[in-house]
Amino acid sequence: MLEIKDVHATVGGSEILNGLSLTVNPGEVHAIMGPNGSGKSTLSNVITGRDGYEVTQGSLSFEGKNLLEMPPEIRAREGIFLSFQYPVEIPGVNNTYFLKAALNAKREHHGLEALDAIDFLDLAKEKRELVELDEKLANRNVNEGFSGGEKKRNEIFQMAVLEPKLAILDEVDSGLDIDALRVIAKGINSLRSPERSMILITHYQRLLDYIQPDFIHVLSEGRIVRSGGKELALELEEKGYSWLEKEPAA
């Protein structure tokens, strides 16, 4: 589904990813861990096509299509969703209105009819319940004045509505209290399916207790230095990252 081969990427002139490769198959959940500044968010920006992130070498493909030829909105409509590490506030834009426009842009891309207001509200209600998002919050302006935890919950709500094929969740667990983490993890788990893949970026083992990944990768200085199963997370929890950085890349 997602095929990243030997990607080198620069941001503001400096190379942040150097020779990163990763393959994600349908239904797989991959966790990516790694120290601050190792390039995790950069990787999500490169996959989603953010301006200013230049791929200088290597290839990225999604369902066999070359991602590098697609502007960000086409990648999104093709089914790539990013839950932002820092969700952005858009003052004055109603959350429901925003999401309806997003969903209909995607539907149009796939030759489907636009959902009307009534059908959309039904869908939104169902998805809102999945992540236990307060109706009032869902109808406020996009992330405006939301608490850190509320923003993350809103991201997962959007993901539930947009039903991506590949979801990249960048530190969805940061800033969440224990109960919120449980709710969000439950929501994410309910969205797992054999067709839907996920990349979970996290610093904490705790998230992985709730959402069990198929693979764990450790990113360091712009490349994957170690890959393994669930047990790798426990090892990392115990030893930190320093022991890995000295070993050759996996």
Next chain:
Amino acid sequence: MSDENRALQELADSDYKYGFVSDIEADTLPPGLNEETVAFISAKKEEPAWLLDWRMKAYRHWLKMEEPTWAHVGYPPIDYQGVSYYSAPKSPEDGPKSLDEVDPELLATYEKLGIPLHERAALAGIAVDAVFDSVSVATTFKDELSKKGIIFGSFSDSVKEHPDLIRKYLGSVVPQGDNFFAALNSAVFSDGSFCYIPKGVRCPMELSTYFRINAATVGQFERTLLVADEDAYVSYLEGCTAPMRDENQLHAAVVELVALDGAQIKYSTVQNWYPGNKDGVGGIYNFVTKRGKCMNRAKISWTQVETGSAITWKYPSCILQGDDSVGEFYSVAMTANHQQADTGSKMIHIGKNTKSHIISKGISSGKSEQAYRGLVKIQRGATGARNYSQCDSLLLGDQCGAHTFPYIEVKNPSSVVEHEASTSKISEDQLFYCQQRGLSQEDSVSMIVNGFCKEVLKELPMEFAVEAQALLGVSLEGAVG
């Protein structure tokens, strides 16, 4: 003597008084402005002598005035002698009598904005009084309004039908010599609308007027007078579109609002005159004077969405004369390419416990220049007056400019005046966030801009708000990228 003959007689008398005779058979005046022009227009409209005198006084005043230069706009000198001050359809049969006969181009523009005119007029229950080439046509719903005693019609007709009201209120808020452009308008105004809501009557529908300019070199000088008697309420919509054209055109309208004790007037404008092409050639010069006067407990709200015109010079104002009166100004101004806008509001607090509220949102892109110019004046007797002003500018790109000139004059120490201003750019974060959700760059920008303007747009009547949003979208096309 019939009315018409009397008018002609008066005209003949006044012609003599002014020392010449007009050829009132002509349909279009050649370019030029002199006393004869003024008399011709007045004669064409079959106006009473007092109105001709009123115009003439304005004209003579205008001759002594100088074009203002303080606004933050630049344009080549206007040749006032190069403008034709009157044109009319060849015969009444040539003008559209129903909305079906309205220029398809005009309808197409509304179509593009998602709101077909016929639907707006008929389904939304809007009474329409359209000014086409200086002659008013297509007045609907008049009957329903007249049952409530509401007068709504063209200015020319109203002069004939309700001369006392017009004579009482015309110039009572914007006197003939108020400013250069208002004086010009007072001398040569072609037509416009008059509206009167009787005591205690709530106007049951949104009243609306559509303006457009068509014949070449015909400047438009509309005159609008709106009087809400004690405890009356009216919401008035004014919207403009102009077809593509090449030549600069002068547009100097005057709008006067009178809100008597306890009355409320909501005046909403969507202005979309031709702004010129992307190199700054052509477009309308829009020099407007809009002012309202509030008596005790009265309230006037101005809401405007301004996207058009090459140059806009416009400061809708409120004179808060009565105690406890309220003035509001909500504005979105959008400029692109080489457009220039100098706009804002004046709130003059005279009565006690008067309140005013200004919210101005400016969006500039391309090489456009925009200025907010506001005056809040608290007179000595305005005990307990309050004002709050907020001016936000959004810049798209780095070749445009936004400027804020707030003037505050406070002569009563018990008043409270607050002013806030901000300038921002659309952040790359916001843009990417929208695009990552699947919205195109254009839709993303349009959505962010609409959000920025929300506080103002929500003040517009529902169907107008939808149109305004579409208009912002259409105006943003190509502004970013």
